[in-house]
Each structure stands twice: as C-alpha cells, then as structure tokens.
Amino acid sequence: MGFVCSPEEGASIPPGRCKPLLEVVDPRPTIPPDLWHLVAWGGRQFGVPGGNLLELLFPRWVLEGEALCPWGAETLEPPGSLEPRCVLRCPDRSRWEEYRRILEEEVSPTLLLFPERIQGECFAASLEGEERQFRWVLWPSRARDQRLLWQEAREGRWDLVIGSQGAATLPLRGLRRVILDDESSEAWRPLRHPRISLRSLVGERCRVRRGAFFLGARVPSSKVFLRASKDPEGRTTPGKRLVFVDLHSLKTVPEEAGVPRSPVSPTLRRRTEEVLRQGGNALWVLDRKGFAGALLCGECGHSWACPACGVPVVWYRREDRLRCPSCGSLQDVPERCPRCGGGWIEARRPGLESLFDEARRFFGARGGGSVEDASLPLHAKERAARRGRLARGGVLLLGTRGALEICDQAPVGLIGWVEADGESLREEHDARFRAYRLLWESCWRGIDADSRIVVVQSRMAGKGWQGGLSRGWSSFWRQELEERRQLRLPPYGVLVQVEAPPEERKRIQAALDEAGASWMEQEGSDVLWIREEQPARVPALLGRFLPPKRPAQLHPRITLWTD
Ligand SMILES: [Zn+2]
Ligand SMILES: [Zn+2]
Structure with a gap:
C-alpha cells in the first residue's frame, strides 16, 4: 500500500528503481488535508519518517487500503498562530463543568480528549440524562465500532466525540475545536517509538484548521504554566487534607521481635483507621512491584543482580522467583550466598506484595473490613462488582500508581503514599515534576476529591519541591523553573x-x-x-x-x- 502525496511531472527516476502500480485502490483523496499536513510537519519537526507517522496516526485498516467514503475537496485557509486557552482547575468536576459550558455556548465540531479512557467514560456519563444541543458520542473501545465511528465522523454525523489518544486524529468533518484534558500527563506521549507528543500534534492540527485549542489541567505543564503563571488557581492548596510523615521518624518506632519494621507509619495507620471506621475506603500506594526491590546477604553484603544487565533483581514472593526489572529474566530465590556461603538473606526496599502482610496485621488488630489488590487488571464485570463493594465502604485497597484511577469509580477517602520519593529520584530532567504530579493527582482526582486525606510518607516530608504541594503549583513551578533556566533545560531549550x-x-x-x-x-x-x-x-x-x-x-x- 502506498499514498500519492503530490503528482510530480517530469521527475526523472532511473529505470529499474521504479516499481509498477498493481492497482489504484482509491483515486480520490481519503485523508483530509490537515492530517496530511501533520505527517509532513511531524516528519520535519521530529525527524520521524512519514511511514512511521502514518502508522502512529491512522488505524491499520486505513493503511491497508479499505475503501472509505471520499473526503471531498477541502482546502485549508492559511494557518493562523496557535493561541491555546487554558482551563486550570484542580478538582476534575470543576474542569468538566467548564468544558460543558464551552460546549453548550457554541455548538461546533469538537474533539474532547482525555489521557485515560475511564475519564472519558465518566465525562460522558455526566452528559447523560439531560437534553444536549449537540450530538455527542463516546469513542468506542472495540476496533469494529471504531471503524464505524470513523465513517460517521467523516460524514458529519457528530458534533462532539469524546475519546483518548486513538481519537486524536479522527477525521471529524468540519473540526473547529479540540479540548485536551490533563495536558501535562505523560500519557500524551506514546511509550513506543516514534515518541511524538500528541499534545503538540493536536495543537498543530488546530493551528492549520484555525480551530480553538483548549488545554485543561489539574496542574499545568511548564509550557502552559509560563502562559498562565498569574492564574489564581495556582495558589489553591489541599490545606489540612495533606499530611506529611518523615520516613526517618519510622526508625524510632520500636521493632517487634521477628517481624521486619513496618513501612506504614503510626500516623498512616491511625488516619486509615479513622476513614474506614467512618465507612470510607482507603488506598495505600506503593509504587514498587514484587515483594522486595533488593536482596542482600546479611553477612558479607553481597547483593543479587541480573547477570545480563547488572541491575538489582526484584523478588516476587507469589511466584517465588527473582526477576530482572530491565530484561525480565528469571532466577531462583537463593538459599545461600554465592560469595560467602552464608544463609542469612535480607529483603530490602519493600514492594507492594509486602504490604499485604502489613494490611492483614492491620486488620487482624481491628477486625472486619477487607483488603483488595488494586494493581490487578479487571474485566468490566469484576470492575462493577468492586464498585459495589467500594460503595458499601470499609475497603483498604493496595496498589501502584495505576490504582489512582479507582478514584474515578468510587469515593476514596484516604490515599497513603507509603514511599513517595522513588519517582523524584529518577534521572530525567522532569523527575521532580512527575513526582509532584502524582501526589497532586492523589489530592484532586475523581469523586469527592476535595474531602480526601492524602498522607505522604517521604524522606523529604514537605521540604524541597514538596513544599509546592502545600503552597500550590505556582510555587512549585517558580522554584523548579529557576533551576531549569540556569541549566537551560526545557522549556528554556x-x-x-x-x-x-x-x-x-x-x-x-x-x-x-x-x-x-x-x-x-x-x-x-x-x-x-x-x-x-x-x-x-x-x-x-x-x-x-x-x-x-x-x-x-x-x-x-x-x-x-x-x-
Ligand atoms: Zn554473603
Ligand atoms: Zn536483566
């Protein structure tokens, strides 16, 4: 399959370099001009070959030559300059209220994009039950339905399509507006190559279509912050809902004989206890999989690493294996140290699996209540069943960062970050912002977020960049950007x-x-x-x-x- 971008008359290609056409699938242009523009623009901007971009931007069946109804003649006006408008509100509900207002104010073909599908579903649910002036639809999850919607969108059947990444290049007829929620989310950049920011791509699409571009966020990215540094929302704080616990203080908690010291502080236990007693749910987040992130010989200090990559292996106790976090290769759990022959092996850096012992001890002490693993992927039916249990309350959920999406489905009265430092210690230039974003999200995401308690256990305990959690994102960004300016890091380069x-x-x-x-x-x-x-x-x-x-x-x- 190939696409003809432009006819080139009199081009001289040496004989033998040119292959004959087998068949013309469709003589009419099937891809709208703004999307063609993105392929060329993305290639120039990001150094990505056109073929790779086509694969990123279009469903497979478009590239395999399925006949689509022709797009017809559409010429773009000369592009304007891009002036994104910001919708900065910490609680999701207030941003959504603003989106609904924008949509009602003027009906025109719009894409509303969320970084996670679940949020699109929740927003769609908020439109139901009331007569709307615009015809709206939720981007479906099944490929067959997506295909149908592609056709309908081309035919102009819809005024509003609510979707996520996959809908960003939907050829919606007459597209005049894109609203992109949670613009600072990492989910706008695909994990696989080519890692082009969809936010930039959608922005360029709006520019060439002369459409309106709205960027929504709980906390803005650095670029958006520079446009909106005076926004009063930047001083909004979680106030007393936010509780810091210094991890150094855990060392002073007396150790019980034979039981490793608990990674859960007395403060987090007490706060959890209170929330569960009042019929709420609580979520403990430990963003490290497995039982322990490091294994150490207690006698000679030898530490277990992957023979191929040299990185410390993770102990998965349920599978009774050691796994390399980098290449995934497995090893048996050792009984003796290969260096000194000693049999005293210590597990360090407790992971999510170890929290289950912790939670059982916690419930053993108070009786009743239930513990759930929030890190397992669930089918729709299981999801609904869990929603039912959460509606009754008294559930303690344990999960990694992915579990934050539960806040969209049911009220979570407390989120406890068992160890909040991991993300900020990574090497990326934006590691601190990523860490900040996760904690800020814990404070504001989902149902009844503004009454949620957030306990942050950390070695910094509210100092350094974490000060920006108590003072609002303006304060965080001012401090962070000062440093980036000196180092000429993005957004200053x-x-x-x-x-x-x-x-x-x-x-x-x-x-x-x-x-x-x-x-x-x-x-x-x-x-x-x-x-x-x-x-x-x-x-x-x-x-x-x-x-x-x-x-x-x-x-x-x-x-x-x-x-
Ligand atoms: Zn040893
Ligand atoms: Zn490895």
Missing part, C-alpha cells in the same frame, strides 16, 4: 534523545562537535542526549542522518523533549 548503534553515534557526535552543539552520552545505553537552546536548529543538526532513501528502521530514533 530542547533536549534531544537520540538512540543509535555505536558507529552511527560516533558520526553524530563528530557532526555535533563540528556544529558546536553540547551533547552527553548516557552510560550503559545506546542513548545520546543533545541540549539545544533553539529547537529550530535541531533539523539542521540531525537531518543528514535521516536520509529519505534509507529504510526507516535503520534511522536513529529521535525523541524531542520540549515540555
């Missing part, structure tokens, strides 16, 4: 992540040196980081390593971080 084999990397490094660009190798990986103050200079720096004649899979993989 662009970080380019280049993955390429060693030989290619050497050539790229030489070219960068010649151009006077600053770069850095990431140890133990195929990754090269380039720090560049002017994003516009990136294509000139790297363009020659992306020759169009070379197969796309041999190109270096480039990811831009502009924030």
